Every structure is written in structure tokens, then in C-alpha cells.
Amino acid sequence: MKMLVGIGAILLSAFAAHAVEVPRYMSYGSSSFATHALGFTCFSFDVGADVLPCNPAYIAKERKKQFKATGFFGNNVSYGQQVVDLLKGQADQGTVQKLFGQKESSELEANAEAGFLMETFAISYSPARINYYTLFRNQSLPQMTVFASKEESAKMQLASYIENNFYLGLQMRYVHRQFIANEFFLTDALAENGKDMFQSQEQNFLYFEPSILFSPEDVSYKPEISMSLVNMGFYDKKYEEYPSSPQFHLSGTVQPEVPVGHFGVGADLFWDQSVKGALEPITLGAFYRFGVLKLLGNLAENSNGFGFQVIYENFNLGLTYSYRQIKDEIGDTYSYRRVYMQLGLEI
Amino acid sequence: MRQATRQIDKGEYDGAIQTLQKLRVDSRNPKITVILASAYAGRAGVKVENYWGFVIGYEALLPEAQKKEVTNPSEAFFQPDALKSLSSAVDAKILEDINRNFSLLNKIMTRIDKIPYLPREKREDLQTAVRELSSVQTEGAALYKAILEIILLRSAIGDIRDRVIALTGKGTGPCQDDVQDILTWIQYSYQLLQNLVGDVVVAYPSKKPDLEKIAQVLVDNRQFVNSSSWQTGLSQLKVCE
Numbered sequence: 001m002k003m004l005v006g007i008g009a010i011l012l013s014a015f016a017a018h019a020v021e022v023p024r025y026m027s028y029g030s031s032s033f034a035t036h037a038l039g040f041t042c043f044s045f046d047v048g049a050d051v052l053p054c055n056p057a058y059i060a061k062e063r064k065k066q067f068k069a070t071g072f073f074g075n076n077v078s079y080g081q082q083v084v085d086l087l088k089g090q091a092d093q094g095t096v097q098k099l100f101g102q103k104e105s106s107e108l109e110a111n112a113e114a115g116f117l118m119e120t121f122a123i124s125y126s127p128a129r130i131n132y133y134t135l136f137r138n139q140s141l142p143q144m145t146v147f148a149s150k151e152e153s154a155k156m157q158l159a160s161y162i163e164n165n166f167y168l169g170l171q172m173r174y175v176h177r178q179f180i181a182n183e184f185f186l187t188d189a190l191a192e193n194g195k196d197m198f199q200s201q202e203q204n205f206l207y208f209e210p211s212i213l214f215s216p217e218d219v220s221y222k223p224e225i226s227m228s229l230v231n232m233g234f235y236d237k238k239y240e241e242y243p244s245s246p247q248f249h250l251s252g253t254v255q256p257e258v259p260v261g262h263f264g265v266g267a268d269l270f271w272d273q274s275v276k277g278a279l280e281p282i283t284l285g286a287f288y289r290f291g292v293l294k295l296l297g298n299l300a301e302n303s304n305g306f307g308f309q310v311i312y313e314n315f316n317l318g319l320t321y322s323y324r325q326i327k328d329e330i331g332d333t334y335s336y337r338r339v340y341m342q343l344g345l346e347i
Numbered sequence: 348m349r350q351a352t353r354q355i356d357k358g359e360y361d362g363a364i365q366t367l368q369k370l371r372v373d374s375r376n377p378k379i380t381v382i383l384a385s386a387y388a389g390r391a392g393v394k395v396e397n398y399w400g401f402v403i404g405y406e407a408l409l410p411e412a413q414k415k416e417v418t419n420p421s422e423a424f425f426q427p428d429a430l431k432s433l434s435s436a437v438d439a440k441i442l443e444d445i446n447r448n449f450s451l452l453n454k455i456m457t458r459i460d461k462i463p464y465l466p467r468e469k470r471e472d473l474q475t476a477v478r479e480l481s482s483v484q485t486e487g488a489a490l491y492k493a494i495l496e497i498i499l500l501r502s503a504i505g506d507i508r509d510r511v512i513a514l515t516g517k518g519t520g521p522c523q524d525d526v527q528d529i530l531t532w533i534q535y536s537y538q539l540l541q542n543l544v545g546d547v548v549v550a551y552p553s554k555k556p557d558l559e560k561i562a563q564v565l566v567d568n569r570q571f572v573n574s575s576s577w578q579t580g581l582s583q584l585k586v587c588e
Contacts, residue, residue: 100395103356137352139396140389141381141491185381186395187494188487191550332353 023107024274026131026147028231028247030054031109033072033342037307037320039298041285043211043228044251044266047294049309049318049342051115051124052157055228055251057169057213060159065118067347074322074340075108075132100142100186104336108132115155122157129153142186146198149179165216173207173233181239207233222255222264231272247272261290277301294318302326309342318342351382360390377483381491387476388495391469398494444568465502473499489549496543500536507532523586537569 025031034042034049046058051068053059109131115124128150135145153176159169178200189197211228232246253266265286275281285298297306307320322338348370354363367383465473473495480492510528544562548555 138355138382138385138389139394140355141385142395143352143382185487185491187490187550188485191486191490192552192554193486332357 023105023133026107026109026133026149030230031072031129031131032111033070033307033309033318033320033340034296036074036305036322036338036340037296037298037318038285038287039300039303039305040249040268040270040283041251041253041266041298042268043226043249044224044253044268044285045264045287047264047287047289047296049294049296051113052117052122052155052171055169055211055213055226056122056157056171056209057159057167057211057226057228059117059122059157059169060120060161060167060213061215062117062119062122065116067114067116068124068344069114070112070342070344072111072113072340072342073109074338076104076106076336076338100136100139102136104334105133105135105145107336107338109340120159122155124155126151126153126155143183144186144189145183147179147181149177149181151175151177165214167213167215169211169213171207171209171211173205173209175203175205175207177203177205179203201237201239203235203237203239205233205235207231209233220257223253224255224266225250225252227251245273258288261288263288296320307340309344311346314345314347316342316344316346318344348376348379348382351386355382355386355389358389360386364390377485377488380479380483381485381488384476384479384488384491384495387472387479391465391472391476392463393465393473393495393498397463398498464505465498467502467506470499470502484549486550486552489546493543493546493550496539496546500539500543503532503536503539534569537565541565541569 025035032042032050034047034054037049038045038047042054044055046053046055046061051070109129111126111129113124113126115122129152131147131149131151133145133147137143137145153173155171155173157169157171159167162168179202180198180200182197184197188194207230209228209230209232211226213224213226215222215224226249228249228251230247230249248271249268250270251266251268253264255262255264263286266284268283268285270281270283279301283298283300285296287297288295292311294309294311295306296308298304303322303324305320305322307318309316309318318341320340320342322340324336326334326336348367351363351366351370354360354366363386364383367379367386371379371383477492477495477499480488480495483489507529510525510532541562544558544565548558548562551558
């Protein structure tokens with residue numbers, strides 16, 4: 001594998017500045033139904049909402065062989081008609097004003113993934129994860145931020161019971177990504193060599209994401225504590241536009257007995273080089289499962305989300321709503337709301 | 348820079364200009380200068396929807412326009428009434444030359460007629476933006492500068508049209524100051540056009556041979572406007588009261 005040629009270890013590395021600011025959940029390549037519905041408490045629970053659990057240590061507790069496949073999609077791209085009008089030459093001043101006057105970023109995500117799980121071992125393959133993000137600013141001379149990526153990935157999770165209720169897990173994730181990440185002025189793109197703005201770049205990344213889980217079996221409210229290190233590994237080419245810095249998670253949950261169904265509540269504390277403020281690292285999350293219905297939710301300082309999943313025989317359908325808030329350099333706050341849908345198959 | 352861009356988004360151009368000027372003290376990043384120029388342009392009222400229609404198809408505009416002659420009297424700079432008023436003072440051939448060269452501007456005007464006329468008091472900001480962009484040698488900055496120059500040119504054409512219309516309705520015929528103003532405007536317009544062609548060459552290097560021909564025509568015409576025959580014609584006019 002040529003990806004290992006010229007390896008650059010990025011353990012605890014920090015990028016001072018990125019040419020393009022892309023939502024973290026996109027650049028980490030881990031966006032899914034569970035991560036939007038549970039936020040970072042996804043590392044605290046094994047609710048089976050995705051093909052593989054966020055925390056690989058849970059694979060050691062898997063009791064049956066399963067095949068899973070999911071299709072996941074979400075977007076808020078609202079300027080499709082304006083782009084069509086521009087391409088057809090039917091645009092007028094209003095069209096251009098509406099297109100470049102948008103204050104909110106436009107995002108699209110889609111992923112298809114299939115995997116196989118058994119006790120201590122799981123694999124999955126995703127032929128295409130698509131991320132698309134654009135932001136227009138400055139109506140005098142539009143500055144455009146464009147991020148588009150296509151990722152092909154394979155994951156393998158290994159986990160084992162150690163002793164004294166401790167489980168150890170490791171996720172190895174290989175990602176081949178092609179992406180465009182650029183910030184430019186409109187006139188740069190319209191000038192003769194503007195096509196250079198859209199040259200794609202490629203990166204191969206092998207992630208090693210270990211976790212350790214403490215899960216005593218004999219306690220009625222089922223407490224669990226875990227530590228995970230994610231987004232850590234080796235790459236063949238370094239791109240400042242594509243931040244890939246390790247993130248540490250400390251998670252804890254309890255699942256007290258309830259009269260009907262299953263209920264769990266947990267918290268996650270994360271740390272990475274981008275953390276600002278005391279409350280930002282904290283995420284609270286909960287799930288409730290009753291029959292064919294799963295409800296999931298999370299709450300953090302700048303984001304929250306909730307979702308539900310309905311299971312019918314081997315199929316499941318999930319919808320999740322996600323909200324995040326970003327404060328900019330001059331103190332203005334911007335809100336982003338997204339709805340994502342997932343269709344799944346489980347055998 | 349992001350802070351300044353946010354300020355521009357909110358229409359806080361004065362604040363953005365201040366922010367960027369401070370930034371430029373410590374950094375030579377040309378992007379700061381381009382955003383600063385856009386802040387001045389924004390303060391002058393220039394937004395993307397004003398020039399989008401013109402920029403698309405920009406490459407074909409000048410070469411096409413150059414080939415065409417004035418066939419329709421309505422495309423002429425000096426309308427028949429104005430020609431009649433001025434013919435006593437200025438050689439008819441000169442006026443015809445102006446009309447013929449003005450067809451180039453008319454072709455441009457046909458394409459940019461959606462660009463709003465910019466009042467004189469707003470143009471200072473636009474001129475500052477153009478000066479700022481002169482120090483940035485990128486294709487995109489050159490194209491943006493060309494766009495702003497076209498807006499200046501369009502506004503200047505608007506001024507002189509009004510002036511000529513007023514002149515033809517005067518009844519007493521043109522005096523020296525009237526014609527001197529027109530001559531000054533013609534020289535200014537040629538200068539703008541020369542700069543504009545130079546910027547388009549930077550933005551579209553493969554069009555350089557075609558554009559250089561246009562640039563030469565502009566140089567020749569500008570020299571012609573500066574020639575002594577104009578000064579002779581001007582001295583034959585009465586002094587304005």
C-alpha cells in the first residue's frame with residue numbers, strides 16, 4: 001500500500017489554521033444516524049442504530065452474527081433552482097442576488113454502508129460517502145467556500161474481554177478520499193485559469209481508534225464507563241484544508257430498569273485541539289427502546305439532536321433532526337438545522 | 348479577514364475597511380487588499396447582481412464589438428441634432444470618428460445596460476477600489492478591477508450623454524468649456540478603456556493577441572483626440588458666458 005509511503009504520524013498534532021473551515025462531523029468521516037441523534041454520546045451506547053457501533057469495545061459484547069446495511073441521506077441545499085437557471089442562461093438579478101445572498105452554508109451528506117458483525121469481530125464497507133458543503137460570503141465580491149468529498153472506506157473492529165469487567169476494542173478504518181476544498185473569489189473562478197480551483201486531491205488514511213470499556217454485569221442499573229481515541233492514524237499526504245486531529249472521549253452511562261422497554265442515559269466529555277470553553281466538551285444523551293421503536297436524543301452547549309428509528313421485520317427506518325449553533329469572530333450567532341434519513345436492513 | 352467579511356455581509360463597510368487597513372499593516376497577503384477593494388466597492392453600492400450578467404460572456408465581448416461599424420444612427424454618440432450644433436466648430440470628420448469609435452462603447456453598453464449608473468459621490472470609493480487592486484497581480488483581481496472600471500466607464504458615459512443632450516437643447520451652440528469637457532471625458536474614457544483591456548489581458552492570457560489589437564486602436568484614438576486639430580477647432584468656438 002502506497003499510503004504507508006512517507007507516513008506522517010499525526011498523533012496529537014495541531015493545525016494552526018485551515019484554508020477551508022468544514023464542519024467537523026464531515027471532515028472526521030463519521031457522520032451517521034447515530035452521531036446526529038446521539039451526538040458524542042454515540043460512544044457511550046450500543047443502540048445498534050448504525051452498521052457498526054461508534055465504540056468498538058462493544059463488539060466484545062455482541063452475542064449473535066448479523067449482517068447490516070444502511071443508506072443515509074441529509075441535505076439543506078436550497079439553491080438548486082438558481083443554479084439551474086444560471087446554467088440555462090435564465091438567471092436575472094434576483095436569481096444572482098438570492099444565490100449569493102445566502103447567509104447559511106449548504107450541506108449534503110449521503111452514505112451507503114454494509115457490514116457483518118459477530119462476537120469480537122466486525123467488518124464493514126462503504127463504497128461511497130459523499131459530503132458537500134458550500135458557503136457564500138461578501139455580496140460585493142462573492143467569496144466561495146467549497147468542500148466536496150467522496151470517500152470509500154473499510155472498517156474492521158476487534159474487541160475482547162480482558163478481565164474484571166474490562167473490554168478492549170480497536171477500530172481500524174481505511175479511507176480513500178478524493179476531495180475539493182477551496183476558498184476563492186468569484187472572479188478567480190471566472191478568470192481563464194479558474195478551472196484550477198476545482199482540481200481534486202486525494203488522500204489515503206489508515207485510522208487506529210482504540211477504546212476501553214468498563215461494564216460490570218452484576219449491577220442493576222448497568223453502569224458503563226469508556227475511553228476512546230478517534231481520528232488518529234497515518235496518512236500518505238497531509239492537507240491543511242482537511243483537519244485530521246485526534247479526539248479523546250470519556251463516556252459514562254447508566255441504564256436503569258424501567259417498567260416498559262429499555263432506557264439509558266449518558267454523558268460524554270471530549271477533548272481535542274479545537275475545544276473552546278468549559279461547557280463545549282460536554283454532551284448529554286439518552287435513548288429509549290420499546291418494541292419496534294427507538295428514540296434517541298442529545299444535548300450539548302452548541303448543538304442538539306433527536307431521532308427515532310422504527311424496525312419492521314428485517315428493515316428499519318430512521319429520521320433524525322440535528323441543530324447546531326456557531327458563534328463567529330464578531331459575536332454573531334448562526335443556527336443550522338438539518339434533517340437526516342436512514343434506511344436499514346438487518347439480517 | 349473573516350471578521351471583515353462578516354462586516355461586509357452586514358453592510359458595515361466602514362468597520363470592514365478599518366479592520367482590513369489594520370490587518371494590512373502586519374500582513375502583505377494580497378487577499379486582504381482584494382477584500383478591502385470589495386469593501387470600498389460595496390460602500391459604493393456595487394454588488395454581484397449588478398455585474399453578473401455582464402461578466403458571463405465577457406471573453407467574447409470586446410473582439411466582437413470591435414468588428415462592428417455604426418450602421419444605426421441611434422448607436423452614434425453625437426445624434427444628428429448634436430452633429431448639426433457642433434459642425435460649425437469641429438471638423439465633421441472628427442465627429443464621425445468619434446461616432447465610429449463610440450460604437451465600441453455602445454456595444455459594451457448594450458451588454459452592461461443592467462449595470463446601474465453610479466452617482467458621482469459614490470465613484471470615489473470605486474476609484475479607490477481600482478487603485479487598491481492595481482497592486483494585486485492575480486487573474487481574479489484583474490478581472491474584478493476590469494469589472495469596476497466598466498462600472499466607472501458606464502457611469503461616465505451616463506454623465507456625458509446628459510451633458511450632450513443638454514448641449515443640443517441649448518439653442519446657442521456649444522462654447523469652449525462645453526467642448527473642452529467633452530474632450531476631457533473622451534480622454535478619460537480612453538484611459539479607462541486602455542486600463543480595462545490591460546486587465547482583461549491579465550485575466551484571459553490566451554486572448555492577448557486580440558486584445559492587443561484593441562489596445563493599439565485605443566492608443567491611436569487617444570493620440571488623435573490629443574492632436575492639434577482639436578485644439579484649433581476649440582479655439583474657434585466662442586468663450587462660454
